[in-house]
Amino acid sequence: MIIPVRCFSCGKVxxxxxxxxxxxxxKIIGAVLIQVKVVGDLWERYLKLIDxxxxxxxxxxxxxxxxxxxxxxxxxHVDLIEKxxxxxxxxxxxxxxxxx
Amino acid sequence: xxxxxxxxxxKAAAPSEDVSMTDAxxxxxxxxxLDEHNPAIMAFGQQRIRTVEEQDADLLIQLPGSHExxxxxxxxxxxxxxxxxxxxxxxxxxxxxxxxxxxxxPSEELMNIRIxxxxxxxxxxxxxxxxxxxxxxxxxxxxxxxxxxxxxVVTEKFQGAQxxxxxxxxx
Amino acid sequence: xxxxxxxxxELDRRxxxxxxxxxxxxxxxxxxxxxxxxxxxxxxxxxxxxxxxxLKVDMHHSTRTESSFSLIGIDASVANAFRRIMIAEIPxxxxxxxxxxxxxxxxxxxxxxxxxxxxxxxxxxxxIREFLKWHKKANPEVGQPEGESDKFDYNTxxxxxxxxxxxxxxxxxxESDPLKAYHxxxxxxxxxxxxxxxxxxxYFSGDDAIRPTNPDILxxxxxxxxxxxxDMHAFKGVGSDHAKFSPVAxxxxxLLPTITITKPILGKDAEKFQRCFPHGVxxxxxxxxxxxxKKGSGYEGHEGQNKAVVLDAMKDTVSRECLRHPEFEGxxxxxxxxxxxxxxxxxxxxxxxxxxxxxxxKVLKTKCEALKKNLSTIDR
Numbered sequence: 001m002i003i004p005v006r007c008f009s010c011g012k013v014x015x016x017x018x019x020x021x022x023x024x025x026x027k028i029i030g031a032v033l034i035q036v037k038v039v040g041d042l043w044e045r046y047l048k049l050i051d052x053x054x055x056x057x058x059x060x061x062x063x064x065x066x067x068x069x070x071x072x073x074x075x076x077h078v079d080l081i082e083k084x085x086x087x088x089x090x091x092x093x094x095x096x097x098x099x100x
Numbered sequence: 101x102x103x104x105x106x107x108x109x110x111k112a113a114a115p116s117e118d119v120s121m122t123d124a125x126x127x128x129x130x131x132x133x134l135d136e137h138n139p140a141i142m143a144f145g146q147q148r149i150r151t152v153e154e155q156d157a158d159l160l161i162q163l164p165g166s167h168e169x170x171x172x173x174x175x176x177x178x179x180x181x182x183x184x185x186x187x188x189x190x191x192x193x194x195x196x197x198x199x200x201x202x203x204x205x206p207s208e209e210l211m212n213i214r215i216x217x218x219x220x221x222x223x224x225x226x227x228x229x230x231x232x233x234x235x236x237x238x239x240x241x242x243x244x245x246x247x248x249x250x251x252x253v254v255t256e257k258f259q260g261a262q263x264x265x266x267x268x269x270x271x
Numbered sequence: 272x273x274x275x276x277x278x279x280x281e282l283d284r285r286x287x288x289x290x291x292x293x294x295x296x297x298x299x300x301x302x303x304x305x306x307x308x309x310x311x312x313x314x315x316x317x318x319x320x321x322x323x324x325x326l327k328v329d330m331h332h333s334t335r336t337e338s339s340f341s342l343i344g345i346d347a348s349v350a351n352a353f354r355r356i357m358i359a360e361i362p363x364x365x366x367x368x369x370x371x372x373x374x375x376x377x378x379x380x381x382x383x384x385x386x387x388x389x390x391x392x393x394x395x396x397x398x399i400r401e402f403l404k405w406h407k408k409a410n411p412e413v414g415q416p417e418g419e420s421d422k423f424d425y426n427t428x429x430x431x432x433x434x435x436x437x438x439x440x441x442x443x444x445x446e447s448d449p450l451k452a453y454h455x456x457x458x459x460x461x462x463x464x465x466x467x468x469x470x471x472x473x474y475f476s477g478d479d480a481i482r483p484t485n486p487d488i489l490x491x492x493x494x495x496x497x498x499x500x501x502d503m504h505a506f507k508g509v510g511s512d513h514a515k516f517s518p519v520a521x522x523x524x525x526l527l528p529t530i531t532i533t534k535p536i537l538g539k540d541a542e543k544f545q546r547c548f549p550h551g552v553x554x555x556x557x558x559x560x561x562x563x564x565k566k567g568s569g570y571e572g573h574e575g576q577n578k579a580v581v582l583d584a585m586k587d588t589v590s591r592e593c594l595r596h597p598e599f600e601g602x603x604x605x606x607x608x609x610x611x612x613x614x615x616x617x618x619x620x621x622x623x624x625x626x627x628x629x630x631x632x633k634v635l636k637t638k639c640e641a642l643k644k645n646l647s648t649i650d651r
Contacts, residue, residue, distance in 0.1 A: 001378075002386075002489065002491065002492065003489055005386050005389040005390060005488055005490075006389050007520075010521045011514060011517060011519075011520050011521070011619065040386075040389075040390075040460070040487075040488035040489055040490075041459075041460070041485045041487035041489065043489060044457075044487070045487075067521075081377065081492050082492075084377050085377065085449075085492055085494050088494040088495070090375050090494065090496030091494070091495050091496035094496050135404045135405055137404065137405035137406065137426075138362075138404070138405045139405075139509070140634065140638070140641070143637075143638070143641035143642075144641045144644055147645060147648065147649075149642060149645045149646055149649055151649065178638075178642075179355075180351075180355065181351075181352045181355040181359075181360070181635075181638075182635070182638055182639075182642075184348040185348045185349045185352040187348065188346050188348040188349065189317060189349075192305075192307065192316055192317035193307070193316065194307040194308070194314075194316040237646070237649075240646060241643065241646055244640075244642055244643045244646070246317050247349075247635070247636075247639045248640065250319075250322060251632045251635055251639070252636070253319065253322055253323050254353075255629060255632050255633070257326050257327070257328045258340075258628060258629060258632070259629070260328065261328035261330045262330060262333075264330065265330035
């Protein structure tokens with residue numbers, strides 16, 4: 001429903017913040033130095049990269065999502081919460097309460 | 101759901117109960133000793149090895165298959181982590197004829213070690229000194245001692261490697 | 272009985288026996304044989320001196336969260352003990368109790384609690400490792416006596432998360448991006464507040480404050496009118512109790528691969544051979560004039576051609592691809608060194624990755640000491 005906090009298999013959370021300098025370094029040295037820690041903070045950055053027109057595999061590489069266990073967390077995730085959020089009784093309830 | 105009265109309690113109780121703990125531990129002396137709920141420290145106070153089985157109130161029977169040169173030891177709250185390492189180091193003892201470990205059932209936190217030692221004494225001056233005598237309990241104790249020594253050497257070497265790496269990175 | 276002097280070939284064979292053979296379908300030479308009585312005439316009993324002389328540690332790279340190093344000259348059983356301890360027996364702090372005052376988000380209470388538990392935290396090193404003690408849970412059958420608490424500044428970290436989503440009045444009309452249209456549409460780990468009490472101020476202030484290692488972890492999504500109001504208690508625990516307490520993302524080792532080219536691999540074959548391995552494992556050299564002159568070397572008449580040379584076997588993944596092709600049959604031998612462990616330790620942030628290994632050694636030592644004390648009081 002919502003992106004899991006950690007990779008189910010290895011427990012990685014997500015990457016140290018992607019700074020351009022780091023990214024540049026990553027390009028040169030390879031994925032050795034920067035790796036994913038948790039998946040929970042990668043999803044939004046991943047979506048942003050996809051919006052920029054980057055291929056999904058490359059986007060995961062850039063995020064430091066190196067292992068296939070972490071990659072499947074992102075690749076196979078369906079963000080159903082966005083659909084459920086459309087049904088929000090909270091605001092309506094508050095209005096009703098205000099009207100008495 | 102848990103009660104909603106929450107951390108306020110903890111706050112209130114903290115100062116009075118704390119007094120004995122105020123002396124902050126020194127940076128490098130392991131303060132673990134003060135930590136009575138740490139499982140590693142609790143282990144010091146519990147009897148976790150046995151070779152003798154208690155049956156009924158006061159009838160003691162040996163764990164099966166035990167005599168002067170052979171015994172089984174039952175460890176509670178241990179698993180392959182210690183079992184295999186201890187098995188290896190005990191097998192390195194020339195007095196030991198056989199050593200093996202097993203975990204009889206995965207949902208019981210029990211680990212058994214079986215030790216058998218050689219019965220006959222070696223002939224002096226022939227180099228055949230691995231036929232020496234020793235009891236399984238001695239072998240187990242030596243195993244634990246050797247493992248402790250091993251840990252010290254590993255720490256020492258690892259710190260050496262860290263320093264080397266540090267100076268290499270600086271250069 | 273005088274010790275038997277093993278022959279030269281015998282000694283070579285034993286030396287080779289610390290290489291695990293890797294064939295197309297099978298592995299050979301799998302178990303260690305360094306025990307007294309295994310090889311006639313060899314001692315092999317435990318010697319601290321010898322261990323000190325043979326053990327070698329190489330640091331390959333090391334950062335705060337990730338390090339890789341080699342332990343050479345140690346048995347698999349001990350290396351495995353260190354690995355298992357790093358995963359399951361080194362304590363770290365994670366959220367254990369969650370008190371939900373209000374949760375009108377569409378993430379259910381229990382799901383939200385589970386997500387919060389998995390969020391990794393970091394904070395002052397001294398505070399977490401030395402000041403913080405273990406918390407003992409009340410016996411569930413008896414329960415906590417009325418008016419008493421077992422939660423003190425030295426065993427409980429109090430955190431809270433209070434957040435409500437509201438409409439952003441300044442947003443453009445028809446704005447469809449929830450992050451612009453509303454305030455607090457996304458709840459992140461950085462929204463968790465640390466509430467120090469007692470002597471915690473002393474250990475966890477400024478840069479040492481307890482905070483999420485990854486501030487951008489998405490915890491929940493909200494819409495206007497929805498709110499989350501919870502208090503959390505974090506304790507020390509170990510990975511064997513719950514994976515959230517495990518201080519490592521991965522702690523693993525592999526054995527150093529070896530690649531031995533027994534007969535020359537030349538020309539087009541050499542290029543193909545190179546492609547059977549990851550980048551940087553095999554390089555191509557030109558056959559020199561000298562080699563081509565030498566009779567019986569297999570290089571005769573191939574001067575100037577490419578030949579395959581092993582550059583860095585450590586990078587190999589031992590995919591065994593090269594063993595699938597008939598042209599390399601009998602020309603290459605794969606193996607792994609049985610006592611060369613390449614560790615790779617990734618910390619989730621609370622511990623420095625190198626400290627994790629040192630701590631695992633310490634834990635093993637403490638275990639042995641506790642049991643040794645036990646042994647002296649055993650019923651014999």
